[in-house]
Amino acid sequence: MTRYFEYATDAIKYLKAKDKKLGAAIDAVGVVRREMDEDDxxxxxxxxxxxxxxxxxxxxxxxxxxxxxxxxxxxxxxxxxxxxxxxxxxxxxxxxxxxxxxxxxxxxxxxxxxxxxxxxxxxxxxxxxxxxxxxxxxxxxxxxxCLGRPDILSYGDLAIRRGMRMVYHHRKVTREMFERYRRRYSPYGSVASLYLWAISSMNVPGYDRDYAPKKARVTKKGKLGGGAVGAKGQKG
Structure with a gap:
């Protein structure tokens, strides 16, 4: 039977209260259903x-x-x-x-x-x-x-950083900036990840621009963290 990442409305309420820009993105995306790996x-x-x-x-x-x-x-x-x-x-x-x-x-x-x-x-x-x-x-x-941990936000995931650039209109997301967002989203970093991945697809109304300088942009083709179509280039 297909497993999906489960999250409660409390997580959405928390993220929207903590971050209005992410909250607007959450509203634009709607419910996210992401398949999980097998529980093995x-x-x-x-x-x-x-x-x-x-x-x-x-x-x-x-x-x-x-x-x-x-x-x-x-x-x-x-x-x-x-x-x-x-x-x-x-x-x-x-x-x-x-x-x-x-x-x-x-x-x-x-x-x-x-x-x-x-x-x-x-x-x-x-x-x-x-x-x-x-x-x-x-x-x-x-x-x-696989394990369904609730607070995972990966700096190494190029699509998550692209989603952040798109939501916050950043040209670049530095490690220091990323850590501020991580702390803001905690303890629901995994739910934030789901929405940033969704935004990074550039298929969400109102979210169709990556603000990175042109040479630094990641193409839409490739692989997104966790098995969805999006950015490519993660190591290991």
Whole structure:
């Protein structure tokens, strides 16, 4: 059954009270329904590694091929497969190696996925990004789209920063500015992320301009954080 990121009206009321410009964007977007990964952290890791630097459509095609080949995307199934067999699903040799390495660490008990579920966000990001092929951005997407953490706002996500430029008419969103917004949105950073991603698509009435200097703009094609169409260029 398809899972969606769940958020309460209290989160919307809070964000609108804290930030009138974001509140106007929320009203323009309406209700956001974003699909979640499966509630299985290992398969979500594999899904996110597959999706790095490729389109959502390509990610879905490769993911379906992998599930057909393996039956279930589990540590034991991946360990039993060869890197060449994983590559045959349509991924690079490097991604196949990352996925195999993760499976071996989980299967051997070297990496405890259950322990990650009990960690706070900062600890979980450090733990997940210790895996090959999982950088900070991927770890943040796992917290949001697998574990459903409520306060994830990724500076490494180019589309989120584009959404901020569009909402606040900034030419550039510096790290310092970003952290101010993060504190303002907390404890509902994940809901803010959903709306900034929606705005960044440039399909929302009244939000059709990226205020970044022309050379710095990210194209509309590519991949947005968490598996929707948008900005491309996140690392790990």
């Amino acid at each position: 952290l290992f398969s979500a890791i594999v899904h996110q590694i597959i999706g790095q630097q490729i389109s959502t459509a390509a990610q879905a095609t490769i993911w379906n091929r992998m599930r057909e080949r393996l039956g279930e995307v589990t540590p034991s199934a991946v360990c039993a497969a060869t890197e060449e067999g994983l590559q045959a699903c349509g991924i690079t040799f490097t991604k196949a190696r990352y996925i195999k390495s993760c499976a071996e660490k989980v299967a051997s008990g070297q990496f405890d996925l259950d322990a990650v579920r009990e960690m706070d966000d900062a600890e979980a990001i450090v733990a997940l990004s210790s895996l090959e092929g999982v950088g900070v951005w991927t770890a943040e997407m796992l917290l949001l789209f």
